[in-house]
Amino acid sequence: MSDAYILTLSCPDKPGIVHAVSGFLLERGGNIEEAAQYNDHGTGLFFMRVRFACGALTGEDLRAHLAQFAEPYGMQWKLHASSKPMRTVIFVSREGHCLNDLLFRWKSGLLPVDIAAIVSNHRDFYQLAASYNVPFHHTPVTADTKAKAKVEARQFEIIESERAELVVLARYMQILSDDLCRKLSGRAINIHHSFLPSFKGAKPYYQAHDRGVKLIGATAHYVTADLDEGPIIEQDVARVDHAHTVEHLTAVGRDTESQVLARAVKWHSEHRVLLNGHRTVIFR
Template identity: 85%
Template sequence: MNHAYILTLSCPDRTGIVHAVSGFLLERGGNIEEAAQYNDHGTGLFFMRVQFACDRLSHAELRAQLKLFAEPFAMDWQLHATAEPVKAVLMVSKEGHCLNDLLFRWKSGLLPLDIRAIISNHREFYQLAASYNVPFHHIPVTAATKAQAEARQYEIIETEGAELVVLARYMQVLSDDLCRKLAGRAINIHHSFLPSFKGAKPYYQAHDRGVKLIGATAHYVTADLDEGPIIEQDVARVDHSKTVEDLTAMGRDTESQVLARAVKWHSEHRVLLNGHKTVIFK
């Protein structure tokens, strides 16, 4: 049986990188099944994602040999076994549409995740978590207890070995310290088409401005509120007759779909960070 892997890499651009990667895999009996690359002429960086099968070497042997191969290219690389789903922790507050959507897609086999826990600052969704047999952790957060609450949250994340944290409408602003600890592995859904209407109550802001499009943005979490690298966005058309409540109801579907796509691409290792931006190999 073939062992399938995904190799992602970025490095300074130069001639012969694709040839070198292909040759490296060929020499080790690797069969490339999917490949994509991108040259960012603005930054001079090269990005590549390769999905391949290889049963000649073990995962550990491949990693050891890749480390030596990558050094002359100054590559930032990762190797993932496709048979291993991404361990994830979901965080939520009082609105559960994104959480419910992710759980359903996961159980339906549409997301390559291993959801290890749900963390919430409210109790609303403990029964939903139980119906999916996912441990539920209720951790209240106040201004006075924020540091202790985040310490407990991070303890759960690390204990579960989470490679991904999804803020599925978790409505607390994470501290700079926790943002740094989760850099590159925490995805947030913002109910607005960023960079417009950042912060709290974006649908109220949008309604006040009389927008004709509302949207949602999935992005990586950074210490700068709603400024992280964007993974996915989508919009829905509205008109002057829509109330704030109408915009909020319409936006829920968009939020769920945008977040699900972002989580899927991340868990399939299709998203590579490029400074403040992302490269996505769909």
């Protein structure tokens, strides 16, 4: 039986890249099952995602061949086994709706992830973690800078020991240090309870209520050292009106947050999201 792979790549655009990639795979016994590409005329970059089956070569051999093929094109590329679920660690504080939603979707087979651990600065959800048989790590955070550095070192140790490819901040209400953000670059997703770039910071529903907005939203984005400014993966909104209190806005927003984060995690774990500077290219 053939193994299935997902190849993602980006490079300077020029004629013939699709033909070259297709020919490369055909020559090595690959059968393309799904393909999508995008030319960014603003940056001159080409992006592509290909799912293919190949029984003639191992993944290791394919990577060796790809390295030689990609060099003349200046390609940045990744090759993934499509059957392998993405090892994931979830960070959470005291708002558990996104965590609960991700756990349910995972156990229901709706997300191609393997949730390896839950990390929290509070103990609130250790029983929820236990009900899904997921290890729970309590890493309390204080205002002391040195103590926080030790906590982040422990958190990163957990991520590395679990071989996590993805870290999800599911309403983790702590600001990560620049150092940890750099270590997790491109593999940490945050859910922000606002339609960014509006209402950044810790209490966006209060800001939205104060401004009398008619739409509230949620944004899933990659984590960067610039707070709430990482490349956006997914957004959605819900309609509200003048009669909604802050509590009502918060309740309505929770459903939107959960759905937006789940879609972002799904697309990332299916290798459908490619970084394009401060933006993303998403092959849905």
